[in-house]
Amino acid sequence: MSFEETYKKQLLCTFTSLIQFLDRNNLKWFVAGGTLIGAVRHKGLIPWDDDIDIHMPREDFEKLLLLRSSLINSDYEIKYLDKNSEYYMPFAKFCYKHSTLWEFKERPCLFGVYVDILPLDYINGNVDSAISSIDYFREIFSLYARSTYHYSYNEIIYKLIRGQWRVALSNVITKLFYSSRLEKYRLNFRNLESKFIDSKGDFLVCHGGAYKYKEIYKAEWYETTIELPFEDFKVCAPKCYDAILTQLYGNYMTLPPQDKRIASHDDRYYVNLKEGLSIEEVKKRIQTGEFKVY
Secondary structure (H helix, E strand, O other): OOHHHHHHHHHHHHHHHHHHHHHHOOOOOEEOHHHHHHHHHHOOOOOOOOOOEEEEEHHHHHHHHHOHHHHOOOOEEEEOOOOOOOOOOOOEEEEEOOOEEEOOOOOOOEEOOEEEEEEEEEEOOOHHHHHHHHHHHHHHHHHHHHHOOOOOHHHHHHHHHOOOHHHHHHHHHHHHHHHHHHHHHHHHHHHHHHOOOOOOOOEEEOOOOOOHHHHEEEHHHHOOEEEEEEOOEEEEEEOOHHHHHHHHHOOOOOOOOHHHOOOOOOOOOEEEOOOOOOHHHHHHHHHOOOOEEO
């Protein structure tokens, strides 16, 4: 099989395992974003897509995090903001342990082939309240995210030699100021998240979503779920998926131009679909010229 075929097979296997785990624990979830488009328009993955996203209400999302220990002896794990972690996303990843992805060179954080799990938070008030909540959430998270960058002094010196003074200065500030406060910023962010666990309101917001203010949804759109065919199984979706997808993408049933039909993670720094490796082992492999194994 080609790399794309092998990756898709692992991705779908990871997704079905996640669905079984969520359903077994009576946790609510819905396909989201491009995965929701795929279910509606293609009855499966968008042909050129290489990731899967789901939404979970915050209350169910936090319950999921409490269940991570039950996966210790399985082939899967859930990555999130743990103490002393290099993880840098405001959402969780359900990962296949026997694979390795390193996405960005400057962020030495490894995942297995994964499904993204994004929490939805209730907001009481109006749209302006939701916008303010998104802005504050992203401001607090950005402090944590910046603290997870790792720059060696050799890298900084190299940038100075190349005349990249502003970049080098930014790297020094990050290394000296932000990185030393990683745990403080992580706790601040998790404390903020905890305030949404029991919240109710007229809107649901995906604070960590890619589309920012477009991800302010009417709560009633998620009150009823339906099943949609997806590849050779079924997925949960909001009954009002048309309103959600129209708000996000406009005319979502129209295929994008050919030159826009590209995978969103084509530029991963390192990929191994056969082994779960440590960061030290991956660095050794890269020194030998290995960047993709499948």
